Amino acid sequence: MDAPPVPDDIELEKRSDSLVFEVKRSDGTVVTEAEYQALRHPYPPFQSPTASTDPELEARLARPYKICAEGDSWVNILWPISKVRGFNESFVDIIESDRRCFVNNIGWPGDEFSDIVAKEQYKGSIQSGIFGFFILSGGGNDFLGGRSLARFVKPFSAGGGASDPWAYIRKDNLKVIFAEVAAGYQRIIDNVQAWSRNTEILLHGYDHAIPRPGGPWMGTPFSALGYNVDDPVAAAIIHVVVDEFYDLLSDFDRRERKVHLINARGCCAGHWHDELHPDKSAAIKLARKYLAKMDELAPVA
Template identity: 40%
Template structure:
């Protein structure tokens, strides 16, 4: 569906660039260099709202909202070196009827404000709702800078936990938990029969010069080569904290399930935080394990 809408909107001459301050978020620029991110979001939203949602009685029905792990504007984004997301893979599976309201310029705060997921869920036809959001709050950009302690302040052989400001992390995780709790309750109010599937990403790896991980670590005095193992341990700690938060939310809501994607990408990164297509296929398989191939009555 996204491809059809993009074809209709027309994107020749436009470009997409990573937002250096907000992990997993992109800005879209017009031929004249003007930032069209919000404009394109509004046009996509209008196109989606005017498109019919079919009953799809013989298929498993799945909708999604989220960040660039859901929608990276494929295949247009291929021009800029991006590859399919796991939800692009799901959309190509003929066993599923799928709808996405995700947008690669959205933060979790944007998703909460817009609540675009209500549009498909209010139809009452979907069996599963996949949600992907919050990575921008802990996994990169300015959020990571706020969490990291200076390298020189943690000694020569630090524990990765000591490299993170515990109060800042606790605040970030508490905010995430509150936001996910709201969305879980809102989803339940929209459709009492839908199952909500969430994830906490995979263990990422910085790349020299790239904005979301490498630049924040370097700015805090970490050496990407000498501190490689320490940095990996720090990122594992952050991702694990994200999953712990999700498990807490799922424990309060019977319709929420956590899909564990850790160690699935296994080095197959297209950039610091986005998987290559081969990894996306494996990530999609993790979700398919939770969604039966026979339709839910």
């Protein structure tokens, strides 16, 4: 995939209190999402994309699978800018390399789920009516690490040394967190269905991430709560919470005719770039699952 036309001095810096990134220049100034998108996509935002006079864009728009992607760093890790930090392509980047696909990736690794819900940056794209698929990735910042862990994980000493991971979880707090996330998903789904009745919505619930000693995403927050991160109970807590998130998303899959849940669990087994992000092999596996679902929903002759 061709590199986006962006300056060489842009890099990612993890925000210390959450799971998202800040995008900065070498002089320390922050690059806003709007600035980056203007650099990466020299054509105007999608208002009337079919009216484009850009031959390259017109050719891409002629591809059968037109996809709008919105979400967190699982959707857009700003590759190849992020290559200097060792990151590889996201699964959406892999999908975009498929010659059947045109992708408008408006995801941003600096967005928390509340940002995605509130900003509604997908509105113009979806209202254009050309996108048959909407990929949404979000919610992990609310339960997978950073300051979010302290909202529902008890200090290790409060678990009583139990082997059951639920003994270390404040269930009522987790229920509140997931209710907030579910409300955000419902709002986004309702919007997409109101703005484009034919758009299929594709969700995923991440994978069973494994905390690492000293890891900035989960390892350090677990240590602050008194856990030995090498103790299997830390990974077990993340495992059951990820499964709970899949149960939440499965409700949308069952209730909403145009909503489809992609099961990413197992794609990253042995193939994590870090505590939270897939390596390239895992991204390819996940992209293939999405492409298979698109083939199922809209077969291309």
